[in-house]
Amino acid sequence: MPAALLAADLLEPFRYEFVRNGIVVAVLAGGLCGLLGVYVTLKSMSYIGHGLSHAIFGGAALGAVAGVNYFVAAGAWGLASALAVGRVTRRRVIGADAAIGVITTASFALGIALKNRLPQSGKSTDALLFGSILGVSATDVLVVVGTCVLVGVAVFLSYRALLFTTFDPEVAQASGVSTRQAETLLLVLLAAAILACMNVLGVTLIAATLVIPAVVARMLTSSFSTMLWLSTLIGSLAGGIGMYASYFADVSSGATIVLVGTAAFLVTYAATGRRSRPAPTPPPPAPAVEPAAPALALVDDGR
Secondary structure, eight states: OHHHHHHHHHHGGGGSHHHHHHHHHHHHHHHHHHHHHHHHHHTTOTHHHHHHHHHHHHHHHHHHHHTOOHHHHHHHHHHHHHHHHHHHHHTOSSOHHHHHHHHHHHHHHHHHHHHHHSTTSSSOHHHHHHOOGGGOOHHHHHHHHHHHHHHHHHHHHTHHHHHHHHHOHHHHHHTTOOHHHHHHHHHHHHHHHHHHHHHHHOTTTHHHHHHHHHHHHHHHOSBHHHHHHHHHHHHHHHHHHHHHHHHHHTSOHHHHHHHHHHHHHHHHHHHHTTSOOOOOOOOOOOOSSSOOOOBSSSBOOOO
16 A cells, blocks of 8 residues: 555665664754754854864774774864863864864864875765764664763753853852853863764764754744753754754765754744844852852743
8 A cells, every 4th residue: 555655665764774773863963963953052162062072073083093982082183172162262272263263173174184195094075074864873872872871961061150151251250150060071072073973964964063053043042951952852863863864865965964954943933033032141240159040031931
């Protein structure tokens, strides 16, 4: 029967282990990027995802040349790049966007040069640049699961510090919050998430998966805590649907995931675009012992 044939065709991707692994990783990676993307978007640091992914690509290329494990080499290089960006930015000599541009694009250029010299070494350049459903293994699933647990625990334990630092670092510091530690933690978590998600999302498209779910969530709510779980949900749905669609479309998984997220953005904008929401505002001053949470246009109403 036609209905039975249609159902068989729709379920066909789940017959293959690499597709099942890819969908699991895409759902987790989408949710992970959606969660961290809230902080990135509200801090106006959308370029950081783009930059760190380029830096990690350079580390992956160096690891391939040196014969070092991909996760070890790319992870160490990404962590070093994140810490370098944070250090340069804190010196106030140049802005965060300039620091990201100098450090990360240099790493990316190094990676391209090394890959051109040794085209057969390490992972496929196309898979790293654009994401590939074929490159997802059981090891990748474990890495993404572990990274999700790590990021989830870190965000839970540092929720107030990250929240306060996101809105006004100067007020947060005056209230006893260590903004330096909070900003460094955010950069390290971003580097870990990008490393874990690169096989599925790709270097060139991972920044969009950080920004799009958070922007869609921002158009739907003015509550910070609601924005966190809503952005995570949107990212997970976009990841799963995009990965599933990439099997039938025969295109890179990163591209389809971003296109699904973009479609969600367009639909949300069409439905809510004419209703302007108040912009996020800094939190009010707080005592040095117990920082107060921001409670104006974008409010924290509990986890």
